[in-house]
Amino acid sequence: MTITPLMPVYPRSPVRPVRGEGVYLFGEKGEKYLDFASGIAVNLLGHGHPVLTKAIQEQAATLIHVSNLYGSPQGEALAKRLVDMTFADTVFFTNSGAEAVEASIKTARRYHHHHGRPEKHTLITFSNAFHGRTMATISATDQAKLRDGFAPLLPGFAVVEFDNLEAARKAVTEHTAGFLVEPIQGEGGIRPASQEFMRGLRELCDEHDLMLVLDEVQCGLARTGKFFAYEHYGIEPDILASAKGIGGGFPLGACLATEKAAAGMVVGTHGSTYGGNPLAMAAGEAVLDVVANDEFLEHVRLMGDRLRGALEQMIPNHDHLFESVRGIGLMLGIRMKTDSRAFVGYLREHGILTVAAGDNVLRVLPPLVIEESHVTEFVERLSEAARRYELPQQAA
Numbered sequence: 575m576t577i578t579p580l581m582p583v584y585p586r587s588p589v590r591p592v593r594g595e596g597v598y599l600f601g602e603k604g605e606k607y608l609d610f611a612s613g614i615a616v617n618l619l620g621h622g623h624p625v626l627t628k629a630i631q632e633q634a635a636t637l638i639h640v641s642n643l644y645g646s647p648q649g650e651a652l653a654k655r656l657v658d659m660t661f662a663d664t665v666f667f668t669n670s671g672a673e674a675v676e677a678s679i680k681t682a683r684r685y686h687h688h689h690g691r692p693e694k695h696t697l698i699t700f701s702n703a704f705h706g707r708t709m710a711t712i713s714a715t716d717q718a719k720l721r722d723g724f725a726p727l728l729p730g731f732a733v734v735e736f737d738n739l740e741a742a743r744k745a746v747t748e749h750t751a752g753f754l755v756e757p758i759q760g761e762g763g764i765r766p767a768s769q770e771f772m773r774g775l776r777e778l779c780d781e782h783d784l785m786l787v788l789d790e791v792q793c794g795l796a797r798t799g800k801f802f803a804y805e806h807y808g809i810e811p812d813i814l815a816s817a818k819g820i821g822g823g824f825p826l827g828a829c830l831a832t833e834k835a836a837a838g839m840v841v842g843t844h845g846s847t848y849g850g851n852p853l854a855m856a857a858g859e860a861v862l863d864v865v866a867n868d869e870f871l872e873h874v875r876l877m878g879d880r881l882r883g884a885l886e887q888m889i890p891n892h893d894h895l896f897e898s899v900r901g902i903g904l905m906l907g908i909r910m911k912t913d914s915r916a917f918v919g920y921l922r923e924h925g926i927l928t929v930a931a932g933d934n935v936l937r938v939l940p941p942l943v944i945e946e947s948h949v950t951e952f953v954e955r956l957s958e959a960a961r962r963y964e965l966p967q968q969a970a
């Protein structure tokens with residue numbers, strides 16, 4: 575037998591973390607890493623944050639899980655906080671991002687079904703999108719690497735070019751249920767949609783009574799310096815999928831919706847055994863306790879400006895490697911002139927964790943609790959690594 579006990583679907587790196595402390599991770603032999611990947615935009619509070627740790631410890635000792643057969647004071651409390659802070663009137667809790675997107679897709683379809691228009695079932699989605707790895711969420715993207723070998727995929731998705739409002743407008747038919755879009759593409763390479771595009775989609779939805787469904791699994795929850803990224807665009811969605819940062823590392827996702835959009839989601843239409851369990855709710859509350867206030871969001875914006883500024887200053891010194899910086903807040907990407915995946919591997923060997931993304935982008939996704947000293951350390955070490963890095967093709 576050659577297959578490994580862990581199903582070999584990931585190209586796992588030699589980094590084997592066993593402990594975390596703030597912005598640092600430690601490997602099995604005590605190796606220290608500066609973590610500017612945050613478990614792929616998840617660990618907003620870094621590692622071992624006392625507020626999150628205490629909340630989980632106390633809740634674990636009190637009540638972990640009971641199912642959704644019973645009333646949920648914990649779920650009601652967290653849902654109320656999310657409703658108070660956002661466009662939404664109601665929340666469905668999930669355990670992951672893909673499940674939050676699934677719930678969002680179902681809510682959008684069910685809206686039209688509820689109003690006697692079951693033929694309006696198709697969501698218009700966008701090139702290079704990433705919405706997760708379930709059958710519906712891989713059907714919602716045009717990325718071959720996510721879809722290959724899993725046919726037949728689900729019908730009901732039409733993919734058009736990202737950030738192209740005209741293409742989106744032309745794709746609307748009598749079967750359209752709405753749009754599903756990441757305001758800032760994450761896996762696709764830290765690509766923020768333009769103001770015109772996002773506002774245009776909102777107008778199209780208003781005009782044709784369509785659902786604007788935002789996938790803010792990666793860009794949401796304080797990462798861009800706003801609570802959710804839609805706030806940068808001066809619009810509000812009908813439905814929004816959140817996950818990643820919302821649990822600070824504890825598996826938690828949420829589908830947020832307006833009362834209008836959730837019209838079809840009545841008793842019996844959806845469910846989850848674990849979704850909204852008391853332990854996950856405690857983690858979600860702890861994350862909000864830290865991030866859901868103006869001072870914290872201001873800190874994210876300030877650190878984002880510092881980091882971006884420092885990166886922009888560094889780039890001309892290594893212009894054989896780096897092209898430009900893009901993104902918002904602490905969701906940043908450096909477009910590279912060489913294979914970003916190989917360079918991310920090189921940084922890893924030198925104790926710096928980042929994440930590769932599509933379009934040759936190196937993603938910089940630090941915990942939101944970083945301080946100036948971490949920004950300085952990161953940029954100095956990145957610059958030093960760039961100076962030493964030999965392009966793979968030159969090495970031959």
Ligand SMILES: *Cc1c(COP(=O)(O)O)cnc(C)c1O
Pocket residue numbers: 669670671672673675704705706707756760761789790791792793817818
């Ligand atoms: C990570 C991600 C998902 C999927 O989340 P999982 O928790 O891995 O299921 C969906 N959408 C976006 C934009 C993501 O970044």
